[in-house]
Amino acid sequence: MDTAFFLRWIAAVTERVRADRDHLTDLDRAIGDADHGANLDRGFTAVEEALAAKPPETPSAVLTTTGTTLIRKVGGASGPLYGTLFRTLGRAVGEVPEVSQEALAEAFAQALAAVMKLGSAQEGDKTMIDALAPAVPELRTSFDAAARAALDGARATTPMRARKGRASYLGDRSIGHQDPGATSTALVIDALRAA
Numbered sequence: 001m002d003t004a005f006f007l008r009w010i011a012a013v014t015e016r017v018r019a020d021r022d023h024l025t026d027l028d029r030a031i032g033d034a035d036h037g038a039n040l041d042r043g044f045t046a047v048e049e050a051l052a053a054k055p056p057e058t059p060s061a062v063l064t065t066t067g068t069t070l071i072r073k074v075g076g077a078s079g080p081l082y083g084t085l086f087r088t089l090g091r092a093v094g095e096v097p098e099v100s101q102e103a104l105a106e107a108f109a110q111a112l113a114a115v116m117k118l119g120s121a122q123e124g125d126k127t128m129i130d131a132l133a134p135a136v137p138e139l140r141t142s143f144d145a146a147a148r149a150a151l152d153g154a155r156a157t158t159p160m161r162a163r164k165g166r167a168s169y170l171g172d173r174s175i176g177h178q179d180p181g182a183t184s185t186a187l188v189i190d191a192l193r194a195a
Ligand code: ADP
Pocket: 028, 032, 033, 035, 036, 039, 040, 075, 076, 077, 078, 079, 081, 115, 118, 119, 120, 121, 126, 127, 128, 129, 164, 165, 166, 179, 180, 181, 182
């Protein structure tokens, strides 16, 4: 996978975030502060501008610019968390012109660990980790399987009680709603297929 692949991936994420903006915000209205779709749309619109202004020459540069821009532009929990995800991917793939599927899967494993550490979240806490963690091992063999695992993981957050982030303030009232961050993570992984 070359630089053009990673640019297509980020463009697909940007497009999906824009299309699903209101849905993501509605999910966050139920158990948060109704801004998740708006946060990500603002962030990825800035990413689109940053990538267009200074076209990156390596996969690593695409990923690092994406992460850095998200940290700068997205207030709220998801900015630093997604920013760390993409920046860790950028560092982990290294300065190479093409990334193998195996190397991307390994980079995702490192990114998952970094996001879990930053948010001190585990699987089952009803966060984006519940979509990301089951997808990561599948990335070694198939983007289709990874996308399915992420979507199943996001759906599985509905009966969970939130233990991290704003939704945790609701206690038992967080039960019965799908987590917005897990939902957007499923979209990010699904966009790999489009790329
Ligand atoms: P905020 O909650 O600050 O308004 P967003 O609405 O953009 O930020 O993002 C909320 C999402 O962030 C949640 O649905 C959850 O998936 C994710 N999240 C929140 N806290 C954590 C955490 N500590 N670890 C992992 N993910 C988290």
